[in-house]
Amino acid sequence: MTRECNNSMLRRASRMLGQVYDDALAPSGLRATQFGLLAQIDIMREPALRELAAEMVMDLSALGHTLKPLIRDGYVALVPDKKDRRVKHVTLTKAGRKKLEQTSKLWADAQRRFEKTFGDKRAADLRAVLEELSSEDFRKAFTGGS
Amino acid sequence: MTRECNNSMLRRASRMLGQVYDDALAPSGLRATQFGLLAQIDIMREPALRELAAEMVMDLSALGHTLKPLIRDGYVALVPDKKDRRVKHVTLTKAGRKKLEQTSKLWADAQRRFEKTFGDKRAADLRAVLEELSSEDFRKAFTGGS
DNA sequence: CTTCATTTCTGGCATATGCCAGTATCTGAT
DNA sequence: ATCAGATACTGGCATATGCCAGAAATGAAG
Numbered sequence: 001m002t003r004e005c006n007n008s009m010l011r012r013a014s015r016m017l018g019q020v021y022d023d024a025l026a027p028s029g030l031r032a033t034q035f036g037l038l039a040q041i042d043i044m045r046e047p048a049l050r051e052l053a054a055e056m057v058m059d060l061s062a063l064g065h066t067l068k069p070l071i072r073d074g075y076v077a078l079v080p081d082k083k084d085r086r087v088k089h090v091t092l093t094k095a096g097r098k099k100l101e102q103t104s105k106l107w108a109d110a111q112r113r114f115e116k117t118f119g120d121k122r123a124a125d126l127r128a129v130l131e132e133l134s135s136e137d138f139r140k141a142f143t144g145g146s
Numbered sequence: 147m148t149r150e151c152n153n154s155m156l157r158r159a160s161r162m163l164g165q166v167y168d169d170a171l172a173p174s175g176l177r178a179t180q181f182g183l184l185a186q187i188d189i190m191r192e193p194a195l196r197e198l199a200a201e202m203v204m205d206l207s208a209l210g211h212t213l214k215p216l217i218r219d220g221y222v223a224l225v226p227d228k229k230d231r232r233v234k235h236v237t238l239t240k241a242g243r244k245k246l247e248q249t250s251k252l253w254a255d256a257q258r259r260f261e262k263t264f265g266d267k268r269a270a271d272l273r274a275v276l277e278e279l280s281s282e283d284f285r286k287a288f289t290g291g292s
Numbered sequence: 293c294t295t296c297a298t299t300t301c302t303g304g305c306a307t308a309t310g311c312c313a314g315t316a317t318c319t320g321a322t
Numbered sequence: 323a324t325c326a327g328a329t330a331c332t333g334g335c336a337t338a339t340g341c342c343a344g345a346a347a348t349g350a351a352g
Contacts, residue, residue, distance in 0.1 A: 001185045003277065005253070006260050006269055007167040008182035013276040014160040015309075016203045020288050021153040022310085031310095033338065036154035039147045050300060057162045062339040064302070069337065086300040086347050107151070114152050117287045118279070123152055126275060130159040131149065133264070141263045142166050161339075168340085177340095179308065196330060208309040210332070215307065232317045232330040299348075308338075318329075 024110035028103040034070060035107060038092060038100045041076065046089040048081065057134050075099055170256035174249040180216060181253060184238060184246045187222065192235040194227065203280050221245055 002008045021032035030038070040055060041047065047055070053063040067090065070076040075096035081087035092100065115123050132138055148154045167178035176184070186202060187193065193201070199209040213236065216222040221242035227233035238246065261269050278284055 001250070001253075002182055002189065003273065005182060005185070005257065006264075006273060007163045007178050007256075008185075009273045009276040009280070010156070010160050010163050011179065011182070011308095012203050013279040014156050016280045016285065017153045017156050019310085020285060023289075031337070032153050033157065036148055036151060036157070039151070039154075043148065048300080057158050058338095059340050060301070061303085061341080065340095066338060084300085084348070088301070104147070107147075110153075111151065113288055117284065118152075122275075127149070127152060127155045129268075129272060130155040133159040134155070134162045138263065139162065139166060142259055143169075157338095165340085177307070194330080204308095205310050206331070207311080207333080211310090212308060230318070230330085234331070293352100295351085297348100297350085300346085302343105302345080304343085305341090307340085310337085311335090313332105313334085315332080316330085319327085321326090322324085 021107075021110050024113075025103060025106050028099065028106055030099065030103050033066070035100070035103050037066065037070065038075060038096060038103075041090050041092055042097070042100055046079070046091045048087045048089055049078070050087075052090055070096070167253075167256050170259075171249060171252050174245065174252055176245065176249050179212070181246070181249050183212065183216065184221060184242060184249075187236050187238055188243070188246055192225070192237045194233045194235055195224075196233070198236055216242070 018032060025032055025035055028035070037056070041052065044052060044055065049063060050060060053060045056063065058066070067076055067078075071078065074093055077091055077093050078088045079091055081089060118126075164178060171178055171181055174181070183202070187198065190198060190201065195209060196206060199206045202209065204212075213222055213224075217224065220239055223237055223239050224234045225237055227235060264272075
């Protein structure tokens with residue numbers, strides 16, 4: 001049954017890929033998840049916690065927990081919004097940007113090896129499928145599926 | 147960068163799918179991961195912890211931790227091997243088998259909705275790709291990739 | 293301007309995972 | 323029989339995630 005379960009298979013592959021990417025990034029001291037978070041923050045430019053969580057398809061509180069180590073290590077900081085005092089924006093510190101840039105080299109290498117092993121086109125196709133599965137549209141179609 | 151990262155996209159999709167499958171199984175009180183574990187144990191028939199961990203592509207100690215709640219709730223039990231006293235086998239209790247069978251209905255429904263939303267063939271193809279990514283062969287090709 | 297619902301975070305608790313350092317066995321070489 | 327090295331777990335610590343119950347701030351009514 002497990003091999004027929006889309007969810008179980010996805011998690012299994014996540015564990016595997018997580019391990020190899022983690023190994024690849026190990027010299028940086030960052031986990032693959034942390035690297036992904038820093039990269040996303042960098043792209044979004046001071047997103048509110050809520051916005052970042054939505055983009056990551058992550059629970060807001062889970063995001064908060066996950067950011068703790070990065071804040072503690074000085075890579076990320078939270079800055080309150082000027083207008084709405086409920087909102088906090090996430091930003092990379094100078095150290096965070098530097099760490100992100102350095103780690104990017106390790107990531108690029110892992111990424112290259114992945115594409116070489118799995119195939120460039122197949123990888124791109126896979127990412128497109130995963131993007132689709134991560135979308136709100138998919139959730140709605142699945143949940144509200146008549 | 148994040149959308150180009152195979153690992154980040156895989157995790158993102160995992161979070162999404164985890165949420166919808168968890169929701170679907172919620173009435174049973176089991177998480178989708180726990181259900182998957184029970185199903186795998188059922189298939190393997192009293193596997194050693196090490197064997198189960200390998201099949202799940204999971205760290206041995208992580209498996210141990212993950213089993214704790216299931217043991218506590220009486221769905222799973224560990225039985226020492228007769229020959230080799232280092233080895234412990236994992237087995238479903240009667241309650242575990244019953245819970246698995248009941249929950250299977252909820253799982254089948256979620257699975258059906260997934261396939262309807264995503265497409266039967268696409269789902270099967272995706273699972274095949276995920277199986278490939280979870281394989282030791284892939285890890286070797288990636289790691290030792292010249 | 294109060295009141296109440298809504299929105300955004302924070303904190304506590306629980307599961308999911310992994311790494312590393314033991315501990316108990318087992319095995320093979322001497 | 324002995325002892326070094328390999329194996330199979332266990333436990334402690336740390337990150338990854340999620341749910342739920344607050345607390346703080348906003349916004350919409352009246």
